[in-house]
Amino acid sequence: MNPSIRDVAKKANVSISTVSRVFNNPESVNQEMRERVLKVIEELGYAPNPFASGLRDNRSKVIVAMIPDIENPYFAEMLSGIEEVALSNRYTVMICNDIQNEERFLHYVKTFVKMKVDGVIFASTVITEFYRKNFEALRVPVVLASTEGREWNLPSVRVDDYQASFDATTFLIQNGHEAIGFLSGPEQAPIAGRERYEGFVAAMKAHDLPVSAQHVVFSEEMSFDAGFAAMAKLYAKMPHLTAVYAASDAMAIGAMQFLHQQGLEVPRHVSVMGFDNLELSRMVSPGLTTVAQQITKIGKTAAELLFQAIENREEERDEALESVRMEHEIIVRGSVRNRRLLEE
Amino acid sequence: MNPSIRDVAKKANVSISTVSRVFNNPESVNQEMRERVLKVIEELGYAPNPFASGLRDNRSKVIVAMIPDIENPYFAEMLSGIEEVALSNRYTVMICNDIQNEERFLHYVKTFVKMKVDGVIFASTVITEFYRKNFEALRVPVVLASTEGREWNLPSVRVDDYQASFDATTFLIQNGHEAIGFLSGPEQAPIAGRERYEGFVAAMKAHDLPVSAQHVVFSEEMSFDAGFAAMAKLYAKMPHLTAVYAASDAMAIGAMQFLHQQGLEVPRHVSVMGFDNLELSRMVSPGLTTVAQQITKIGKTAAELLFQAIENREEERDEALESVRMEHEIIVRGSVRNRRLLEE
């Protein structure tokens, strides 16, 4: 059996309240006594029993990361960032995977309510009434990562997808491309869908290039397979295209696969640009030129924001948190050809 | 505030012990009463407070999955399997990532001891005295996944890496390859290192093919970059090779990248074979021929074994668990050329 606060108290010849204070409010204890207690704590390897603390003050020192797909490296990376910050705050991170699956999500939320988790980071998924309702049931602070919740006043951490998409498209244009196709995410998704789409369109227009429904294929998914299929459709509409920009790396790589199967070389015949800068994007040949998000840092920042909110709530302050915009960056690899240089 | 067992008791006009029994031992309670209580439970949305239960009987209903790298799709997949089984047993899974990092690992173990987690699944990492000591400190059942602990009598779930490697090599040989190089994992690692290496050597010998130190490069890591570097070394030793077999898909893809940069085409000039069947391996061009482990199923099986052990322990039985061997399978994609067919 682990030593309890009573064991410590007995051995140090003090009351249990003193031991408790040494833990929770050390300055309020006379130095000599404090040292004596600390020594015994050390000797016995005492640590407060979290069940007892939890029972007392209804806090678990656990936060939850809610993500769509742990097998997707994007979220794995984000988790690393979250974990790092949580660890240094002496919190534990629980993962709620596959949040698109409502039944599963509900089951988890129930567990979390019971566990009295102290906060939630919710990633990359469009906030519907369903999710909002469940956030409410949890009655804890929520921070969004790579998604948007202005409508409900939820703080978020994400890049400016519109601007990033604008920059990516501009990069292609600056490399001499004019017939550029876009493989978009779902039309309804505000971030990975609409914002990136609008950034693309705006950049084309800003450079007086034609852009129409012909230039775009929307997909429900943003996966490798979806990219492959979307590229097939796009190619049918735009056989003359010289560049494709995809709203995710996975899609871009799917598109590359399709082009490859058509006997088209990247970047000789068609240039390809992605979005995300997954680990994966440097493993393909040629390396994928893409827009980098600082994913780990998004995770870290979201966690920091969350702890701020948790603290605010503990001190019964009621400051709303600011949302944060992260930087983005274009990573140049080999998949985009500069048509302004030596035309072959 | 959430309803407590007392609220239910009052509203149903029974004692709290009856309510408790309805939860923990329903048959021991008179049907009529049970129904009355259940109805109130429903109405109030009552659920036992896990802190209180935990405090009482020192169990958390949490298991831990200890893995080296959550960003590696292999473990992400395994986690899915573990989670599924845990969920259906009304357990929660906590993830302990980056277990190679001893400091971090220790921090986690401390947390887990305090949390009184009920069991551990430990994946893919060589069991050193350090880990074993910490398992002991946790004093809960441990099941190994994709690693080996016969020495300490720990049950494990994994494929027969020796046989799988033998089969992979044989596949290359049957496709007419003779000058085959092997990119191995760490020489010290019993599974991904030694067993796969020995399987390779045995297959070569079984087919009367020459095999020596010249045919093999060992790497500390089994990553993309390690594969790239190892391939460079191997190619320097064996410029005439017609096939490479790598101990992991990531290495195989790194090797493909190197070959590509040398102007060598896969599989025209060199055939490549991997191990793991990551999602990734079908995204590269050509698709990687590889050895598939049923990773999700390994996770599931490990979790099932663990719950069996937890149950045994609760009932104070002391049956040792059997280890389990999983099937493997060769997945044929485009990266291996059959030299027995039309020689170009």
Added chain:
DNA sequence: TTGTATGCGTTATCAG
């Protein structure tokens, strides 16, 4: 079969 009473380990309140 049901109810009563106790203790799990902690923290906070209050009295000294």
Added chain:
DNA sequence: CTGATAACGCATACAA
């Protein structure tokens, strides 16, 4: 500054 004690919610030994 320190100590005694109540309360958190539950499960069980024991009594009825």
